[in-house]
Amino acid sequence: MKEFVISEVKAETAVLVGLITQQQSEAKTKEYLDELEFLADTAGAVTVKRFTQRLNAPSMVTYVGKGKLEEIKQYILAEEEAEREVGMVIFDDELSAKQMRNIEKELNVKILDRTSLILDIFAMRAQTANAKTQVELAQYRYMLPRLQRLWTHLERQGGGSGSGGGKGSVGLRGPGETQLEMDRRIILSRMALLKERLAEIDKQKTTQRKNRGRMVRVALVGYTNVGKSTIMNLLAKSEVFAENKLFATLDTTVRKVVVENLPFLLADTVGFIRKLPTDLVDSFKSTLDEVREADLLVHVVDISHPDFEEQIAVVEKTLTELDCADKPSMIVFNKIDNYTFVKKDEDDLTPATKENLTLDDLKRTWMARLNDNCIFISAREKINVDELRDRLYAKVRELHVQKYPYNDFLYEME
Ligand SMILES: Nc1nc2c(ncn2[C@@H]2O[C@H](COP(=O)(O)OP(=O)(O)OP(=O)(O)O)[C@@H](O)[C@H]2O)c(=O)[nH]1
Ligand SMILES: [Mg+2]
Numbered sequence: 001m002k003e004f005v006i007s008e009v010k011a012e013t014a015v016l017v018g019l020i021t022q023q024q025s026e027a028k029t030k031e032y033l034d035e036l037e038f039l040a041d042t043a044g045a046v047t048v049k050r051f052t053q054r055l056n057a058p059s060m061v062t063y064v065g066k067g068k069l070e071e072i073k074q075y076i077l078a079e080e081e082a083e084r085e086v087g088m089v090i091f092d093d094e095l096s097a098k099q100m101r102n103i104e105k106e107l108n109v110k111i112l113d114r115t116s117l118i119l120d121i122f123a124m125r126a127q128t129a130n131a132k133t134q135v136e137l138a139q140y141r142y143m144l145p146r147l148q149r150l151w152t153h154l155e156r157q158g159g160g161s162g163s164g165g166g167k168g169s170v171g172l173r174g175p176g177e178t179q180l181e182m183d184r185r186i187i188l189s190r191m192a193l194l195k196e197r198l199a200e201i202d203k204q205k206t207t208q209r210k211n212r213g214r215m216v217r218v219a220l221v222g223y224t225n226v227g228k229s230t231i232m233n234l235l236a237k238s239e240v241f242a243e244n245k246l247f248a249t250l251d252t253t254v255r256k257v258v259v260e261n262l263p264f265l266l267a268d269t270v271g272f273i274r275k276l277p278t279d280l281v282d283s284f285k286s287t288l289d290e291v292r293e294a295d296l297l298v299h300v301v302d303i304s305h306p307d308f309e310e311q312i313a314v315v316e317k318t319l320t321e322l323d324c325a326d327k328p329s330m331i332v333f334n335k336i337d338n339y340t341f342v343k344k345d346e347d348d349l350t351p352a353t354k355e356n357l358t359l360d361d362l363k364r365t366w367m368a369r370l371n372d373n374c375i376f377i378s379a380r381e382k383i384n385v386d387e388l389r390d391r392l393y394a395k396v397r398e399l400h401v402q403k404y405p406y407n408d409f410l411y412e413m414e
Pocket of ligand 1 (some may be wrong): 381
């Protein structure tokens with residue numbers, strides 16, 4: 001498949017950098033870096049080293065402190081000596097233009113941050129015109145403030161002569177500045193074009209949705225890589241691309257599913273992730289319309305992931321941002337076949353929640369907490385899938401009667 005070829009060609013090495021702060025414990029930072037490594041892997045880069053530093057807050061100038069930056073630099077130089085070139089350094093948080101510029105100057109290699117890495121994966125994954133347009137717009141959104149920072153910086157240098165020329169006056173305008181202003185203008189007009197295109201696609205999609213008939217709409221939502229597409233394929237007998245990489249799905253796929261003569265629409269959507277800037281979420285607005293307009297949200301959780309509770313919280317927060325928090329929903333705990341105990345590190349002082357919990361204990365806890373509004377399955381091993389169908393049937397039927405009280409749902413069958 002195409003994706004594999006891209007990964008092989010791009011096999012570069014990466015160094016990861018994260019901070020341990022008052023808000024982010026050492027254990028949390030490790031989890032974040034594990035995820036960042038998975039992201040890097042998805043993009044086709046092999047992680048060779050991680051650096052972490054304890055700081056109260058990121059340095060405004062270089063994200064990490066001076067000493068740490070020097071340590072990273074020495075590492076890169078030593079690797080170069082040994083003819084193992086470091087391809088890139090990836091920072092776990094979004095870097096400002098200033099931080100990026102300073103770090104780049106010091107380290108002399110490609111610098112990425114979590115956001116640009118995610119954007120890179122999005123660009124690699126985008127298949128449809130809609131996804132491609134959304135990704136391109138998101139990329140420019142990311143670039144623009146960074147260009148502007150650089151531009152302002154040059155402008156200040158030029159204006160610092162005190163000759164009274166003022167902002168942007170002739171003679172003070174360096175070639176770089178003109179170039180940047182031009183770049184900025186080109187990008188802005190390109191962005192306007194992309195927005196127009198998206199609006200057009202939006203209109204088409206809205207029309208399409210209107211023509212779908214009277215069917216209840218269900219959306220699969222959840223953190224990335226939890227098994228949404230696998231469940232979609234199972235229920236809709238479709239073939240949505242699913243694999244053990246992050247963001248396998250970028251564009252929404254909608255399929256008609258029939259359970260016991262009751263047809264409904266099932267949508268598979270882009271996965272959510274931590275530290276995803278709202279701006280980026282915005283760019284995927286039309287993808288997320290399917291979520292916004294759904295009658296029922298099926299929140300899929302990977303119960304075998306050590307950090308699934310935080311993932312649930314991230315998804316819930318994103319749903320709130322999309323104004324979808326009050327929609328009817330249910331949780332599907334997936335990958336029960338892969339569930340193992342998680343022993344926390346001894347120095348991790350956060351309250352133990354799943355330590356020593358058997359799957360049965362865990363089920364009981366969550367069923368009590370969610371008022372039975374959840375189900376435990378394995379989409380891959382096909383465990384409890386019939387029960388999931390039954391549950392969906394009951395919910396969809398209930399919603400159908402509410403939504404179309406004067407229509408017998410069977411009438412909707414083609
Ligand atoms: N062990 C196990 N693996 C599963 C199960 N369901 C899905 N997977 C695997 O989890 C990986 C991700 O599955 P996807 O269906 O692509 O997940 P997704 O939520 O659609 O992911 P994105 O589209 O990337 O957000 C794949 O390698 C699946 O084979 C399961 O029940 N058990
Ligand atoms: Mg998917």
